[in-house]
Amino acid sequence: MVRRRFLLPASIVLVLLFVFYTWPAGDGDWLKSAISNKFDANVIKDDKYFWRKRITHFPIEEIKQFPTGVPLKLPNIQTTFPPEGKQERTTRLERQQTVKNAFSRCWSSYKNKAFMRDELAPLSGKARDTSAGWGATLVDSLDTLHIMGMHDEFEEAVAAAAKIDFEKSSLKTVNTFETTVRYLGGFLSAYDLSGDQRLLRKAREAGDMIYAAFDTPNRMPITRWDFGAAQRGEKQEASDNALIAEVGSYCMEFTRLSLVTGDPRWYDAAERIREVLQEQQNTTLLPGMWPITVSPGNKEFNRDNTFTLGAMSDSTYEYLPKMHALVGGLIPEYQSMYETAMETALSVNFFRPLLPYSPDILISGSVHANDAWGQTSYELEAHGQHLVCFVGGMLAVGGRLFDKPEHLTVAKKLVDGCIWTYTAMPLGIMPETFYMVPCKAGEKCDWDASVWKEEVLQQANEENVRDMEKADARIAKYSLPKGFTEISEVKYHLRSEAIESIFVLYRATGNKDLLDTAWKMFQTIQKHTETKLANGGVGDVTVSDRAPKLDAMESHWMGETLKYFYLMFSESDFISLDEWVFNTKAHPFKRLVRS
Numbered sequence: 001m002v003r004r005r006f007l008l009p010a011s012i013v014l015v016l017l018f019v020f021y022t023w024p025a026g027d028g029d030w031l032k033s034a035i036s037n038k039f040d041a042n043v044i045k046d047d048k049y050f051w052r053k054r055i056t057h058f059p060i061e062e063i064k065q066f067p068t069g070v071p072l073k074l075p076n077i078q079t080t081f082p083p084e085g086k087q088e089r090t091t092r093l094e095r096q097q098t099v100k101n102a103f104s105r106c107w108s109s110y111k112n113k114a115f116m117r118d119e120l121a122p123l124s125g126k127a128r129d130t131s132a133g134w135g136a137t138l139v140d141s142l143d144t145l146h147i148m149g150m151h152d153e154f155e156e157a158v159a160a161a162a163k164i165d166f167e168k169s170s171l172k173t174v175n176t177f178e179t180t181v182r183y184l185g186g187f188l189s190a191y192d193l194s195g196d197q198r199l200l201r202k203a204r205e206a207g208d209m210i211y212a213a214f215d216t217p218n219r220m221p222i223t224r225w226d227f228g229a230a231q232r233g234e235k236q237e238a239s240d241n242a243l244i245a246e247v248g249s250y251c252m253e254f255t256r257l258s259l260v261t262g263d264p265r266w267y268d269a270a271e272r273i274r275e276v277l278q279e280q281q282n283t284t285l286l287p288g289m290w291p292i293t294v295s296p297g298n299k300e301f302n303r304d305n306t307f308t309l310g311a312m313s314d315s316t317y318e319y320l321p322k323m324h325a326l327v328g329g330l331i332p333e334y335q336s337m338y339e340t341a342m343e344t345a346l347s348v349n350f351f352r353p354l355l356p357y358s359p360d361i362l363i364s365g366s367v368h369a370n371d372a373w374g375q376t377s378y379e380l381e382a383h384g385q386h387l388v389c390f391v392g393g394m395l396a397v398g399g400r401l402f403d404k405p406e407h408l409t410v411a412k413k414l415v416d417g418c419i420w421t422y423t424a425m426p427l428g429i430m431p432e433t434f435y436m437v438p439c440k441a442g443e444k445c446d447w448d449a450s451v452w453k454e455e456v457l458q459q460a461n462e463e464n465v466r467d468m469e470k471a472d473a474r475i476a477k478y479s480l481p482k483g484f485t486e487i488s489e490v491k492y493h494l495r496s497e498a499i500e501s502i503f504v505l506y507r508a509t510g511n512k513d514l515l516d517t518a519w520k521m522f523q524t525i526q527k528h529t530e531t532k533l534a535n536g537g538v539g540d541v542t543v544s545d546r547a548p549k550l551d552a553m554e555s556h557w558m559g560e561t562l563k564y565f566y567l568m569f570s571e572s573d574f575i576s577l578d579e580w581v582f583n584t585k586a587h588p589f590k591r592l593v594r595s
């Protein structure tokens with residue numbers, strides 16, 4: 001008896017000792033060391049921020065805690081790159097320097113003419129406040145400055161960012177999603193890169209402000225938020241009508257903020273949304289995907305009938321595999337939600353367009369579900385958009401993380417689709433949105449000009465779709481390249497999604513052709529967007545020369561587009577996708593990685 005009593009505790013001690021020595025550290029310690037070794041506890045004790053002092057009307061009874069445990073060992077996203085030749089390296093560095101020069105020029109004009117304002121107008125030189133007046137370009141550019149090694153400018157920018165006043169807004173209605181992905185994401189990323197405590201304070205301050213938009217009866221967010229009413233402490237509730245992208249894309253920023261501050265409130269807020277997304281994912285009219293419009297007010301994410309991975313939905317999907325990467329697989333639901341969503345998207349959302357020489361490319365379209373007499377039918381809208389070009393990168397990340405080679409195959413075809421659309425335009429730049437002719441799945445996709453022309457007339461709602469003269473006239477009038485039935489929005493807003501996916505695919509596959517493709521794309525964009533001061537959007541990409549320029553340079557040009565072009569030509573292990581994960585505004589966050 002005596003010996004047995006002794007043996008049992010002894011074996012427990014042995015097991016515990018074993019566990020202790022084979023795990024890198026206890027869970028808590030492990031988490032702390034993984035987050036930041038420069039962590040300053042005083043930053044989170046500071047209680048003087050305005051938004052933290054606001055009275056909570058609808059308190060939470062039990063805050064959900066970030067899961068304990070060590071991150072899983074995940075497969076690499078990046079491929080192994082062979083050693084670089086001398087000439088390759090020289091070419092790469094020259095290209096990178098050219099991108100940096102373009103950024104530098106924009107930065108100094110912004111600093112001289114619009115510092116701390118949201119945007120510089122690149123033709124008139126005016127300053128504009130389009131994102132609540134908190135210095136969108138400044139905050140979006142912080143991490144780019146750091147990544148490009150512009151340390152003096154970074155220092156100056158951080159000092160200015162520390163002074164941003166979140167107690168006032170230039171907009172009556174604040175977009176909480178945009179504020180999260182740009183401002184909170186910008187501070188977090190710059191903090192992760194530099195460890196500068198001023199950025200952590202600012203991240204928490206922005207986080208406290210945005211969190212006030214979650215003080216609703218059902219704890220769902222107000223995506224278009226009456227800033228003044230919130231400030232006055234009025235009671236608020238979530239709307240019956242919101243865009244899924246603006247509801248479903250808080251998780252990366254909120255989770256990272258909870259991890260770096262040790263305060264679980266933000267993680268809890270994002271987790272409540274994730275639960276609704278998961279519960280209703282298979283109950284929509286297109287099971288697996290969520291419709292564009294949802295009701296946070298009623299917690300109903302399954303009513304509407306239009307589905308897309310593009311604008312208004314995009315980052316909700318994008319964040320599923322990226323959350324898995326961010327938290328080292330500690331929230332396993334994100335994997336199954338991603339796999340379920342992609343199974344549906346792969347089967348109905350992508351189409352191969354009818355084109356001369358039948359390139360094997362894909363475009364990501366939209367699907368309308370029609371529910372009649374208890375039968376649901378689906379209609380593909382062969383619509384393309386620049387914004388949806390991020391999907392290639394998302395599938396490359398998911399394909400690598402979850403070992404799904406078929407996702408990589410589709411990723412390549414989608415990226416080729418975006419590249420193709422750039423080169424097909426007279427100007428060499430992709431338009432904002434357009435329509436094409438989809439080939440039927442599994443059938444031949446041989447070019448047929450008369451089919452294309454009929455579809456051009458169909459798209460224009462013409463009665464007689466066989467009037468070829470009319471079709472030719474229309475094609476000439478709108479400069480439609482072969483295969484396009486309409487260019488619904490002819491502008492280019494300095495967008496980043498094409499180069500984003502080219503960059504991710506390059507890091508995942510090592511395909512060197514992508515370097516030349518990216519370089520050509522950069523030169524074309526630079527040629528047609530450069531102004532005396534900086535870069536401006538293009539008014540019409542269907543003209544072959546002297547495209548009109550727009551007097552707008554949205555903050556994503558310096559925050560996203562130029563950053564991805566720069567990283568395209570950096571060392572392949574710099575900001576490795578195995579250590580960092582980019583939010584939807586190209587702000588890299590440190591991943592939890594098992595060492």
Ligand SMILES: *[C@@H]1O[C@H](CO)[C@@H](O)[C@H](O)[C@H]1NC(C)=O
Pocket residue numbers: 278279281282336340343
């Ligand atoms: C939704 O359906 C898929 C099968 O298509 C399944 O794997 C997944 O677990 C389901 N999700 C939920 C929340 O039931």
